Amino acid sequence: MQPVFKSLRLAAVSLVTAAGLCAPAGAAEPALRVVASFSILGDLVRQVGGERVAVEVLVGPGSDAHVYSPKPAQAKQVGQAQLVLSNGMGFDGWMARLLKSAGFKGRHVVASAGIQPLKGAADEHGHGHAHAAADPHVWQDVARVRAYVKNIAQGLCAADAAGCDSYRSNAAAYGQQLDALDQEIRRAWSAIPAPQRLVISSHDAFGYYASAYGVRFLAPQGVSTDSEASAQGVARLVRQIRQEKASALFVESIADPRLIEQIARETGLKASSEGLYSDSLAPQGEAASYLGMMRYNTRVLIAAIQRR
Incomplete structure (x- = not known):
């Protein structure tokens, strides 16, 4: 034991x-x-x-x-x-x-x-x-x-x-309330052309969001933060970011920022000053509840894409 x-x-x-x-x-x-x-x-x-x-x-x-x-x-x-x-x-x-x-x-x-x-x-x-x-x-x-x-x-x-x-x-x-929020998020993304809906996050935590709301997420780590990002995987991601001209780069609230910072240096992208909440609520503020977290994430994702 x-x-x-x-x-x-x-x-x-x-x-x-x-x-x-x-x-x-x-x-x-x-x-x-x-x-x-x-x-x-x-x-x-x-x-x-x-x-x-x-x-x-x-x-x-x-x-x-x-x-x-x-x-x-x-x-x-x-x-x-x-x-x-x-x-x-x-x-x-x-x-x-x-x-x-x-x-x-x-x-x-x-x-x-x-x-x-x-x-x-x-x-x-x-x-x-x-x-x-x-x-x-x-x-x-x-x-x-x-x-x-x-x-x-x-x-x-x-x-x-x-x-x-x-x-x-x-x-x-x-x-x-969940039904209303789901429709709210769908309406928010409807204003963003599909080719622009590309986001880079720390680990592969947004697959369900991507499937539900038509957003592409790329991440250097797998579905667990305990997984290791290989050098080859990071290099492929950097090439893809350059090819597809991604502009939305985020560090998650629970993640070590160093890997995203490395990707930012190699691509010239600047990580958003507002992090994403993937696996945890915020201790306080807008993202301190589930409904608030989903609204917050949607707002900052769309804002980052629109700044491109």
């Missing part, structure tokens, strides 16, 4: 005594205790759960779930939770070990369940071959997030039947 997960198990054991303490007579009904794996999913759970849920997020705003390593203290969050939600598709693959190590006894819901994943660009890992990984960044297509909301509502209902009507009502209302 890896040391961090051994520590997590020990931390979780200490919760047994605390969990056995009875609430005082007349105490208010406690909120459903929910843990979400990362910030975007946490926001979706809050929208559906409303006041009946208390949501904690393991990988908070500004942090990268691809390379996350659970902390022993977070065993308390998982051990006390009645419901845990993860993205699935390999995005938060550490979750299964964390649940086991923390002795989790509640319900675990995979928010992307039932969604057919796209395949990311072929990733080379230094073994003389390449393969296309399942792309876990489903939330970059607003319409597909309706499936997340459905899975979240079902998970909440299963964990808290008394609140099911509330969860379903919240899910329906939020679904209407």
Whole structure:
């Protein structure tokens, strides 16, 4: 057993005594205790759960779930939770070990369940071959997030039947906001000629956005920030940028900027002063919610292309 997960198990054991303490007579009904794996999913759970849920997020705003390593203290969050939600598709693959190590006894819901994943660009890992990984960044297509909301509502209902009507009502209302946002993004891109819709980002996190809204994204890294960009791959990307006269170059909020800075030097492009949010919400400001993040990304992408 890896040391961090051994520590997590020990931390979780200490919760047994605390969990056995009875609430005082007349105490208010406690909120459903929910843990979400990362910030975007946490926001979706809050929208559906409303006041009946208390949501904690393991990988908070500004942090990268691809390379996350659970902390022993977070065993308390998982051990006390009645419901845990993860993205699935390999995005938060550490979750299964964390649940086991923390002795989790509640319900675990995979928010992307039932969604057919796209395949990311072929990733080379230094073994003389390449393969296309399942792309876990489903939330970059607003319409597909309706499936997340459905899975979240079902998970909440299963964990808290008394609140099911509330969860379903919240899910329906939020679904209407998602539909409106999806149409808003489509209208925004309709003003940009298709040949101009070319964007360079840090890693291959925008495949669903590209498929949904007709935008081309090129990236030096694969679907995970943990993948390595080969020198040959970067050289090919630089040549393609020059040939196609791309002008929109972005560093993502969770990414190491050095690779994009290298591409900027070699192509003469200047990276946008406004970063993109791919796998994480912003700690505050416009992109601190899922709806806000998608509006923000769309606004800065189109602004960069229009400046060419």
